[in-house]
Every structure is written in structure tokens, then in C-alpha cells.
Amino acid sequence: MDNAIELQGLGKAFKLWHGRPNTLKSLALSFRRPKPEELWALKGIDLAVARGETLAVIGLNGSGKSTLLGVIGRIYRPTCGKVVVRGRISALLELGAGFHPDLTGIENIYLNGAILGIKTRDMKAKVDEIVAFAELQRFIDTPIKAYSKGMVMRLGFAVAVQVNPDVLLVDEVLAVGDEAFQAKCYGKIGEFQQAGKTIVFVSHDLDAVRRVASRAVWLDQGAVRADGPTDGVVEAYASRVGRDIGKGGTDGGRADGPGVA
Amino acid sequence: MLSELSELFRYRDLLFQLVARDLKVRYKNSVLGFFWSLINPLVQVATITIVVRYIMRVEIPNYSAYLLVAYLPWMFFQMSLMDASQSVLMHHDLLKKVYFPREVLPLSMVVANLIHFLLALVVFFIYLLVLRAPIVATWWLVPFLIAIEFLLVAGLALFVSCLNVFYEDIKYIVSVVLNILFYLTPIIYMSEMVYNRLHAAGRDLLFSLYLLNPLNAIVVAFRKTLLPPYSVPPGRSTPFNLQDLPLDYRLLAIAAAVSVLVAVFGYLYFNSRKWSFAEQV
Numbered sequence: 001m002d003n004a005i006e007l008q009g010l011g012k013a014f015k016l017w018h019g020r021p022n023t024l025k026s027l028a029l030s031f032r033r034p035k036p037e038e039l040w041a042l043k044g045i046d047l048a049v050a051r052g053e054t055l056a057v058i059g060l061n062g063s064g065k066s067t068l069l070g071v072i073g074r075i076y077r078p079t080c081g082k083v084v085v086r087g088r089i090s091a092l093l094e095l096g097a098g099f100h101p102d103l104t105g106i107e108n109i110y111l112n113g114a115i116l117g118i119k120t121r122d123m124k125a126k127v128d129e130i131v132a133f134a135e136l137q138r139f140i141d142t143p144i145k146a147y148s149k150g151m152v153m154r155l156g157f158a159v160a161v162q163v164n165p166d167v168l169l170v171d172e173v174l175a176v177g178d179e180a181f182q183a184k185c186y187g188k189i190g191e192f193q194q195a196g197k198t199i200v201f202v203s204h205d206l207d208a209v210r211r212v213a214s215r216a217v218w219l220d221q222g223a224v225r226a227d228g229p230t231d232g233v234v235e236a237y238a239s240r241v242g243r244d245i246g247k248g249g250t251d252g253g254r255a256d257g258p259g260v261a
Numbered sequence: 262m263l264s265e266l267s268e269l270f271r272y273r274d275l276l277f278q279l280v281a282r283d284l285k286v287r288y289k290n291s292v293l294g295f296f297w298s299l300i301n302p303l304v305q306v307a308t309i310t311i312v313v314r315y316i317m318r319v320e321i322p323n324y325s326a327y328l329l330v331a332y333l334p335w336m337f338f339q340m341s342l343m344d345a346s347q348s349v350l351m352h353h354d355l356l357k358k359v360y361f362p363r364e365v366l367p368l369s370m371v372v373a374n375l376i377h378f379l380l381a382l383v384v385f386f387i388y389l390l391v392l393r394a395p396i397v398a399t400w401w402l403v404p405f406l407i408a409i410e411f412l413l414v415a416g417l418a419l420f421v422s423c424l425n426v427f428y429e430d431i432k433y434i435v436s437v438v439l440n441i442l443f444y445l446t447p448i449i450y451m452s453e454m455v456y457n458r459l460h461a462a463g464r465d466l467l468f469s470l471y472l473l474n475p476l477n478a479i480v481v482a483f484r485k486t487l488l489p490p491y492s493v494p495p496g497r498s499t500p501f502n503l504q505d506l507p508l509d510y511r512l513l514a515i516a517a518a519v520s521v522l523v524a525v526f527g528y529l530y531f532n533s534r535k536w537s538f539a540e541q542v
């Protein structure tokens with residue numbers, strides 16, 4: 001088996017409480033309350049990602065993309081089905097996770113690195129590189145509450161790319177920032193690809209998807225609508241979304257992909 | 262549970278980083294900084310001493326020392342649980358974005374408070390040396406006592422931090438229970454006073470039950486291992502006919518066993534629910 005990720009019959013349901021019992025009183029009275037509604041964010045997903053492959057996941061908001069990354073990245077447990085991931089996995093779903101405004105740049109580098117599962121010993125060796133990559137040499141001993149948004153983002157990214165997993169999950173975090181920052185991000189993704197890492201990449205930016213991924217999956221209401229070479233899937237998705245916009249977006253989903261062809 | 266523990270061990274650097282963050286942030290913008298963690302118990306102990314000594318007129322020689330040696334482990338217990346009960350909920354956004362063993366959140370709070378506790382104990386030791394107080398032969402037991410209390414606190418911290426995610430009443434319940442527990446534990450009074458009362462009433466069993474609260478046994482043991490038995494000078498009488506009883510090792514062993522059980526079950530319970538934290542919107 002040379003698949004890095006295998007999903008079989010994967011389903012994930014969230015409980016939607018209409019007035020959930022979050023206090024003991026309402027818990028005690030909960031026999032009178034309606035049961036939570038089950039909301040299936042993912043259903044019947046069968047998917048295999050080969051080692052070294054880059055897979056893009058596209059779909060409207062609410063189609064289950066983030067949930068899919070969450071389940072693969074062990075943040076959520078699947079409700080049914082099987083998830084197999086071979087090798088070390090890292091999920092970059094947010095830049096600067098756990099940054100504390102009162103800590104300095106350098107302190108936050110160690111904290112953020114530890115949150116991403118990087119050993120402090122390894123971080124020590126990389127800290128100069130991180131500071132240089134984030135272009136923050138002058139400010140690195142300042143609490144980051146004094147940083148601009150862009151500086152915080154650069155710092156978060158510089159730490160995040162230090163993860164050295166076999167499987168990398170990337171959310172749209174990379175789509176933020178100015179042109180130069182984005183170019184840097186995609187450059188790093190290219191490096192990861194060359195190093196033979198398996199990448200699952202969620203984005204609304206269809207141009208980026210075309211550039212980065214060789215294969216794409218279109219998620220629609222929690223199920224796989226199309227799976228195959230990027231160009232075909234993106235085309236089908238774009239024309240479908242275009243038609244929905246023409247009709248005035250009947251399904252409540254919002255097409256916010258800027259790259260709609 | 263072993264695989265969870267080994268995963269926790271893999272993430273030990275995160276635990277240390279979170280502890281470091283807590284210690285740095287807590288006193289970051291205060292002038293006295295770390296000293297606040299010492300000033301707080303000292304002021305409390307001074308206040309209680311004044312009330313007991315000069316208002317209630319209970320005369321126990323060196324009362325403040327006996328009070329302080331019990332107050333420090335109590336403060337470790339109280340602060341840890343208060344901090345931990347909020348710890349998971351506070352990091353809710355993080356839980357939805359990053360995988361890591363969730364237990365590092367409450368445990369980092371317990372460890373941060375343990376460090377405060379250890380520093381306070383060091384200061385207490387120095388204080389004893391300065392006063393040239395006799396060193397009690399059983400002081401070597403102190404590391405065991407700290408370990409027992411750590412297990413007890415860690416187990417309870419895991420338990421309350423987990424429950425608080427689902428029912429936010431827990432943090433209020435914790436603070437009410439802590440208030441009651443403060444008086445149920447022999448901190449401002451001596452366990453012998455309770456013994457005298459219950460023994461006189463022929464209720465030794467009730468006294469044993471009273472000491473079964475592991476925190477009781479721990480606090481009493483801290484007092485008896487660090488300080489010499491208190492003695493009432495001849496001619497003076499206290500209202501309680503106070504006489505120091507020796508340390509009861511059997512009760513301490515029971516407290517240790519209870520603490521281990523609390524730690525194990527707290528961890529099992531936390532593990533059984535920790536992957537649904539991120540789904541609580």
C-alpha cells in the first residue's frame with residue numbers, strides 16, 4: 001500500500017442543539033427538551049491519497065472542506081468509517097495558533113512551535129532562520145501586541161513551515177496577505193512537494209488550485225461530487241458555481257472563489 | 262491509557278512551553294512580579310493569625326508557622342483547580358485548529374502552580390533556618406507529600422476542566438466547594454481539635470472519615486513533617502486541650518492510594534471526552 005491517506009465510508013455528524021443544555025439546570029430538565037439535530041458535515045467519503053501526491057479540495061462554504069481536514073488532522077473523531085494516515089501529520093489550519101500578545105516574538109516562536117508539535121531542541125536550531133524568514137530581526141524582542149497584522153502573519157508562517165511531517169494539511173491560511181507573501185507561501189509549498197510530501201490543500205482560489213495540485217476533489221454538501229485531474233474538476237465546479245450565481249444562488253451556499261472562470 | 266501517556270510524553274515540550282507562558286504572562290506587567298505569589302499567602306496568614314490570636318484569643322505558640330505550613334499546600338490545591346477549571350474552555354479556538362493532547366492545558370496550570378508552591382516552600386525552609394527552628398527528622402517525607410498532592414490535584418484538575426467545557430456551572434461549583442473545603446481541612450485549626458471533640462463524643466469513626474479526605478491527611482502530614490509538635494506552655498490552657506498526635510502513616514497511605522485513584526480516573530474520564538471538546542460550539 002503506498003497511500004498516505006485512506007478514507008473509507010467516512011462520515012462526520014455534528015450535534016446541533018436548539019438551546020443546548022450547557023448548564024446543570026437545563027441538563028436536569030433536558031428530558032423535556034428536543035434531542036439535538038444531527039448535522040452530517042461529511043457522509044460516505046471514500047478517498048485515497050497517494051504518497052507524494054498533492055490533492056486540492058474545493059467546494060462552496062459549508063460543503064465540509066474544513067471538517068474533512070479536521071478529521072484527517074485528528075481534530076475531530078469520525079462518526080463512522082475509517083481514517084488511515086501513514087506517517088507524521090501536520091495541519092496548518094491557522095497561522096500563529098496560540099500566539100500570546102504579551103509575549104515577545106521569540107517567546108511566541110517557541111510556544112507556537114511546541115503547539116505544532118516541534119521539539120524545543122529543534123526550534124533552538126531553527127530560530128535564527130525563522131526570524132530571518134519572517135523579516136522581523138528588529139522587533140523580535142518586542143511583545144507581539146505591538147506588531148502589525150502582517151508581521152504577526154509572517155511570524156506565524158515562518159514557524160509553521162518548520163514542521164517536518166510526511167503529510168501536510170493546508171487550509172486557506174495561505175490565501176491571506178499581499179502578493180509577495182503569497183508568492184513566498186507557494187514557494188514553500190513547492191519545496192514541500194519536491195521533498196515528496198503528501199499535501200492536502202483546501203482553497204477557494206481556483207487559479208492557485210490549478211497551479212499547485214495535480215488532482216482535485218469537489219465536495220458538495222459533505223459528499224464527493226467529483227474527483228480527478230485538477231483541470232476537469234475545477235472546470236466542472238466553476239461552471240456549476242457560475243450557473244448558480246446566474247440563478248441567484250438558490251442553495252444558500254456562497255461562491256466566494258475569486259478565481260471563478 | 263498507556264498510549265495516551267506516551268503521546269503526552271511526546272508533547273512534553275508543549276507542556277513546558279505552556280507552563281513557561283503562564284509564569285511569564287501572569288506577572289508580566291507588575292513591578293513586584295513573582296513576589297506576588299509569596300505576598301498573597303503571607304498576607305492571608307498574617308490576617309488569620311491576628312484574628313485567631315488577638316480577637317478570638319486562641320493561644321497556640323507559633324501559630325502563624327503552623328498556619329503557613331498548611332496554607333501553602335492549600336493554596337497549591339485551590340489555585341490549581343481554579344486555573345485548571347477554565348483552561349480548556351479558554352483555549353477553545355486552539356482546540357479547533359490544532360491537534361495536541363488536550364490534557365496539556367489543565368496539566369500546565371497544575372505544573373505552573375506547583376512551581377509557585379515549591380518556591381514558597383523554599384522560602385519557608387529558609388525562614389525556618391533563620392529562626393533556628395529545630396529541623397524535624399521526617400522532613401525527607403516532603404517530596405512524597407508533594408507528589409501525592411500533585412496526583413490528587415492533577416486528577417481533579419482534569420476532571421473539572423473537562424466538565425467545565427460542557428457545563429459552565431462547574432467553575433462556580435468549584436469555587437463554592439473550595440470555600441467549604443477550606444474550612445473542612447485543618448488549616449486555620451488543628452486536626453487534634455476535631456479529634457478531641459469527636460473522641461470525647463465517642464465518635465472516633467467520624468474522625469477517621471474526616472481524615473479520609475486525602476487533602477486532610479496531606480495538610481496534616483505537611484504540618485507534622487515540617488514543624489515540631491506544638492506544645493502549650495505549662496500554666497496556660499487552650500480551650501481545646503490541645504495535644505499533638507503523631508503522624509498517622511496508615512492514613513497517609515490511604516490518602517496516597519486515593520490520590521492515585523483520583524489521578525487515574527480523572528485521566529480516564531478526560532480521555533473519554535477530550536475529542537469532543539472541539540465540537541462544542
